[in-house]
Amino acid sequence: MTPQTRKKPERRTDPLSREQIVDAAIELLDTAGEGALTFRALSERLATGPGAIYWHVAGKGELLAAATDRVVSSALATGTAGPPGGMHDVALGLFDAIESHPWLAPQIAAQLSHDPTGPVTTRIFEDIGRQVAALDAPASSWFTATSALMHYVLGAAGQNAANRARARGLGPDADRSAYMDTVAGAWKQLSPEDYPFTRAVADQGLDHDDRAQFLAGIDLILAGLTAGPPAA
Amino acid sequence: MTPQTRKKPERRTDPLSREQIVDAAIELLDTAGEGALTFRALSERLATGPGAIYWHVAGKGELLAAATDRVVSSALATGTAGPPGGMHDVALGLFDAIESHPWLAPQIAAQLSHDPTGPVTTRIFEDIGRQVAALDAPASSWFTATSALMHYVLGAAGQNAANRARARGLGPDADRSAYMDTVAGAWKQLSPEDYPFTRAVADQGLDHDDRAQFLAGIDLILAGLTAGPPAA
DNA sequence: ACCTGAACACCGTTCAAGT
DNA sequence: ACCTGAACACCGTTCAAGT
Numbered sequence: 001m002t003p004q005t006r007k008k009p010e011r012r013t014d015p016l017s018r019e020q021i022v023d024a025a026i027e028l029l030d031t032a033g034e035g036a037l038t039f040r041a042l043s044e045r046l047a048t049g050p051g052a053i054y055w056h057v058a059g060k061g062e063l064l065a066a067a068t069d070r071v072v073s074s075a076l077a078t079g080t081a082g083p084p085g086g087m088h089d090v091a092l093g094l095f096d097a098i099e100s101h102p103w104l105a106p107q108i109a110a111q112l113s114h115d116p117t118g119p120v121t122t123r124i125f126e127d128i129g130r131q132v133a134a135l136d137a138p139a140s141s142w143f144t145a146t147s148a149l150m151h152y153v154l155g156a157a158g159q160n161a162a163n164r165a166r167a168r169g170l171g172p173d174a175d176r177s178a179y180m181d182t183v184a185g186a187w188k189q190l191s192p193e194d195y196p197f198t199r200a201v202a203d204q205g206l207d208h209d210d211r212a213q214f215l216a217g218i219d220l221i222l223a224g225l226t227a228g229p230p231a232a
Numbered sequence: 233m234t235p236q237t238r239k240k241p242e243r244r245t246d247p248l249s250r251e252q253i254v255d256a257a258i259e260l261l262d263t264a265g266e267g268a269l270t271f272r273a274l275s276e277r278l279a280t281g282p283g284a285i286y287w288h289v290a291g292k293g294e295l296l297a298a299a300t301d302r303v304v305s306s307a308l309a310t311g312t313a314g315p316p317g318g319m320h321d322v323a324l325g326l327f328d329a330i331e332s333h334p335w336l337a338p339q340i341a342a343q344l345s346h347d348p349t350g351p352v353t354t355r356i357f358e359d360i361g362r363q364v365a366a367l368d369a370p371a372s373s374w375f376t377a378t379s380a381l382m383h384y385v386l387g388a389a390g391q392n393a394a395n396r397a398r399a400r401g402l403g404p405d406a407d408r409s410a411y412m413d414t415v416a417g418a419w420k421q422l423s424p425e426d427y428p429f430t431r432a433v434a435d436q437g438l439d440h441d442d443r444a445q446f447l448a449g450i451d452l453i454l455a456g457l458t459a460g461p462p463a464a
Numbered sequence: 465a466c467c468t469g470a471a472c473a474c475c476g477t478t479c480a481a482g483t
Numbered sequence: 484a485c486c487t488g489a490a491c492a493c494c495g496t497t498c499a500a501g502t
Contacts, residue, residue: 049486106338113337114394126429141452148449155386187349204376220453247465248466270493282468467502469501471499473497476493
């Protein structure tokens with residue numbers, strides 16, 4: 001039992017970098033969830049003390065913003081041009097990124113709220129907007145359509161990611177469709193007087209797979225765009 | 233300087249109730265913001281100790297869920313039937329509630345994620361869905377349309393609430409349009425190569441007032457619903 | 465049945481002191 | 484320039500002890 005060399009974790013010798021910190025933060029968020037991102041856990045993973053991180057990053061908010069920016073940028077890096085199916089590509093890029101990183105949707109929402117002119121918000125708006133502009137719709141509708149699409153994409157993708165995470169939580173054997181049956185089952189048990197609509201559509205969510213369902217929403221909004229002024 | 237009777241806050245004599253606790257929580261959230269809801273601050277306001285609250289409420293999560301449920305329910309209490317303009321009424325009910333309670337949008341999103349079959353989620357889905365069902369659209373599109381509308385309503389209303397809160401933060405004199413000029417100005421300064429679309433639509437957000445802008449998004453989605461299958 | 469309030473196990477952040 | 488690690492001011496939550 002050598003009494004000294006134990007207990008103290010070995011410290012790193014090379015200097016930290018902001019990029020390494022963001023990398024480690026993303027890994028921690030992905031593997032252990034949103035609540036696991038702690039300056040203590042992060043510094044342990046990086047073989048330093050909590051104070052060291054503050055030399056490279058202003059605080060937790062900035063760290064989360066940097067992690068969000070990194071993931072969103074790489075998800076949107078492909079397909080900036082506007083081919084006919086471009087809107088689906090952009091939307092699915094975000095959909096998949098949010099599915100792989102369930103913490104992403106709340107973080108993007110937070111960026112939208114606290115810094116609407118920040119890089120994350122602007123990048124998403126721009127990329128969706130370009131696809132809108134490439135369509136056959138009057139320019140006066142571009143802003144409204146881009147907003148509608150952006151909110152739908154983020155909301156629906158976040159919902160999907162949460163569903164997947166919860167399905168995984170049920171155990172490794174339980175697959176997604178078993179979980180969706182649970183949801184539909186809960187809806188079916190609602191009171192017919194108070195929830196007639198939800199009961200009626202309870203199984204519509206089970207027909208198609210998630211991505212097809214997601215894209216159906218996109219196409220619905222696009223149909224309104226190119227159909228001219230609303231009838232009502 | 234009487235040395236005893238000072239310092240100790242007077243305690244309440246009547247028993248607490250869950251309803252009073254939720255009331256106080258909503259008031260705290262409205263007046264001091266999301267970060268101010270603390271069991272210590274809440275118990276001080278209620279003239280008790282922090283432990284007393286736990287007799288009536290399981291924890292912070294349940295308290296936030298109860299506050300969210302209360303506000304959403306009262307916002308949707310009116311207009312459950314389906315007149316022609318019913319969709320606007322339901323959407324504006326949520327829009328106004330979220331504007332008066334800026335903490336509401338993130339909380340509804342959290343409920344959607346953690347408990348998609350919970351009362352808040354189900355109530356919103358049901359009320360929007362009834363309006364969809366009252367429209368002249370095929371039943372096979374109801375689920376998709378209701379999802380799209382729900383995500384748009386929550387996202388756009390949350391964005392509006394955040395904008396308003398930030399405009400208020402600029403000082404009591406600065407009104408909303410001055411703040412929106414700031415946003416549009418920031419967009420105008422983006423690089424023309426990287427953000428051509430955002431620059432191009434920078435002032436489209438300023439034309440109409442917020443509620444009209446919000447309703448334009450609703451109508452866009454509804455136009456797609458009643459226009460038949462998408463062209464593309 | 466309902467409340468008290470100290471205590472526990474955490475946080476994010478700071479900062480003198482080291483190299 | 485970059486890091487250490489103890490310390491500060493908080494959290495949510497628990498629980499023996501009171502009434």
